[in-house]
Amino acid sequence: MDILANSVALSRMQFALTAIFHMLWPILTTGMAIYLVIVEGLWLKTRNSDYYHHARFWSKLYVLNFGIGVASGLPMEFQFGTNWAPFSEAVGDFFGSILGFEASMAFMLEAGFLGIMLFGWGRVPPAIHYLATIMVAFGANLSTFWILVANSWLQTPAGGTFVEGKFLVADYFQAIFNPFMLNSVLHMFFATLETSLFVIGGISAWYILQKRHVEFFSRSFKIVLAAAIAVAPLQIFIGHLSAEQVYHYQPTKLAAIESQWETLPAGQPADWTLLALPNEKAETNDWAIQIPQALGYILELKPNLSEPVQGLKDFPPENRPRLIGLIFYSFRIMSGIGFFLVGLMLVTAIQWGLGRLKPGVIARQTWTLRAWIFAAPLGYLAVETGWIVRCVGRQPWTVYGEIRTADAASHLPAGEILFSLIGFTLLYSALFIAALYFGSRIIRKGPNLSLPIPGVEVLPSLELPTQHQPDQRPLEAQQ
Template sequence: MDFLSDTVTLSRMQFALTAIFHIIFPILTTGMGIYLVVIEGLWLKTRNPDYYLHARFWAKFYVLNFGVGVATGIPLEFQFGTNWAPFSDAVGNFFGSVLGFEASWAFMLEAAFLGIMLFGWERVNPAIHYIATILVAIGANLSVVFILTANSWMVTPAGGDLVDGKFMVTDYFQALLNPSASTSVAHMFFATFETSLFVIGGISAWYILNDRHAAFFAKTLKLVLAITLIVAPLQIYVGHISAELVYRYQPAKLAAMEAQWESSPAGKPADWTLLALPNKKTEKNDWEIRVPGALGYILEFKKNLSEPVLGLKEWPPENRPQALGLIYYCFRIMIGIGFFLAGMTLITALQWLRGKLSDENIAKQRWLMRAWMFSAPLGYVAVETGWIVRCAGRQPWTLYNKIRTVDSASHLPATNVLTSLICFAIVYALLFMSYLYFGSRIIRKGPNFELPIPGVEANQPAINTTPGQFVPDERPIEAQQ
């Protein structure tokens, strides 16, 4: 229990708690924002009332996640001033400005147009409303750009150097466009989008499985599937590029991710451990399942790598990532989920081609609907484990190879940090229970099919009498208007 008196460890635990909890909610807003743009665009194009009702229904989940995300995100950024003041003082001229862009550009853009998106359906022109939805989605995803840019800079610092303990920026755009920035942004973008798609698909599968508006939610599931057929393979490809960047810029992290203790020289086949149990004390794996020569194919699609694969023994123990088991297995969990979700997409697409997802047959695919429900939270697990690998793998550095974590923490009494950590844990537990309560209430209540459709008079005969079955309005244009 020595960690209870270690301010640095407690500050790291507090930041990990707040970051792991907070990220749950922006994941859905960034991904679902794009989905809402798609679904509202389909409504404007086809005037199918189902798409309008879908947009109104899924927007409820957006605002729920937005609200909790704001509440949990503000304390996260304040910790840079309270718990990590030396780090903020050293890198604030760049790192602080990027986080400031996220708040003033991305968050304010999203917040400014959110009210129009939620409450402007019958108050503004449909085109104006659609522009508001697009701007909300842009704002949410701009947050990904700025936050991942700042975090990538911590991994591959560029654009300046440390001078008397402060990072002096000589090329601001070089710092923004640091070597891992674009790939990291793309990786997180696809991660949030894919996770959101599987959440939407999983909830839709629950309705279908319970025979509640099956045809209505089958439309959502098929749309999600069509998008995921593109997103899932792209995410795997971008993830592969990310691994190549780790190989090039963070060799110690790669060694931890692959439990490699011994170096493999250039031109020699590098082995890959499918599973292993790394042991820091003995500096070897207690057991392992090794695939000879496979790491070369994984990293560069060829057997012999052009550069050596360095083992953990190349660095002194104090310069190695410490949480080896955590890094190693979180990395494999993330990869396993990525391939599982891609496989789910492929299997469902085959069922669609076989006619099993028609309105008459989809409710009979009970095993497939259960699989989609099971898949709904897996994207969250993949994102969380990915961030653990990213941040724990950067240790013992806050700014990679420049500022150590132990030198980045504020000099606070350990009891103060422990007290705030406990308070955060209690408040976040209450927030999470409230989130689950309101989220489940939205699901139980379901869509409101009594909502008036913009552009359709209240006393006009219903064109779409059964949810999920769209009957085109064949009246003259004058009558429709």
């Protein structure tokens, strides 16, 4: 019950709830927007009506995610002024302006062109509509860029100094292009794209197994598979680069990720802990399964470490992350899902090469299609666990090495925070149920293949006029 009286812990729980829930929706909108650009571009190039109907069908799921993302994202940002006012006051000159860029540049761009993308079919020229779709995709991914700029700055603050507890910007571009920024942006970009690809692929696989619109959805299945062949391995590589940065810039986080209590010296091979049961009180692992000499290959692609891996015992207890088990297993869940998706992509690509994904035979690949359905939600889990590693592993700092989380929180009555936490929990639960209901309804209904194609004229009826259908031809033609 002590946690219910701790306003800092409750504020952290509330922000974690809103962030984890909000993250579910922009994951799909940022990645699916790129897919919509691809299929609409293919329609404009080939004039194949299937691509047009794909754009119309998947845009329904896009707008559902967009709406809930907006509804859940605004309360999260408001907390910087309510629950985290000292933090906002200290770093607002930079952090606040970055969030302002995200709202004014990215969100407004996406929202401004969204109406044209959804309702402009047949009302604006095809080229203008395609431009709107591109702008929506650009705005969605620009939003990801600015959010990751802000968060990466919290991980590796740069571009200024803290004077009497307030961050003074000396070099704005150095702050934006802080050491973590590039890999963070790329890692999240590929995470949203990969998740979206496997969601689209999983839904397509479900239709194929149900033998509904098999040829139509085998087309979308192959599009996302072709993209996944490039995206899935790249995501693993970018993830490795991100782990290297943690190795060099955040030693306490790396120690928590590996549940490493003792320092591993440089110049020696280091074992990698696959599974363990961390015991924070005893400062050890109660048991562990280790792979000999693997940690050096993971961090530096060689057996011996060039730098030591500091153990948690090297740091005062007040400077260590808490919840070591959560950080340890979140990282392994994220990594395991990444390798599983690569393996599924490889197996499916081989079947494609053997000609087993043709419309007439693809429905027979039941185990492969079921695996894609199973994989559809895994990207979400990988992203959420990745953010747990990123943010929980940064503790006890809000700005790494500069501002402690305990000093960043507003002094609010615990009862008020608990009340708002319960309110957010109920509200987000209702939104989640509504999203599942309307999303499943869209999927059950399926694509409307009878929608008129813009630019294709409907031929007039050739039936002879009847007494119920007066002849509307010119008088000369009637005579």
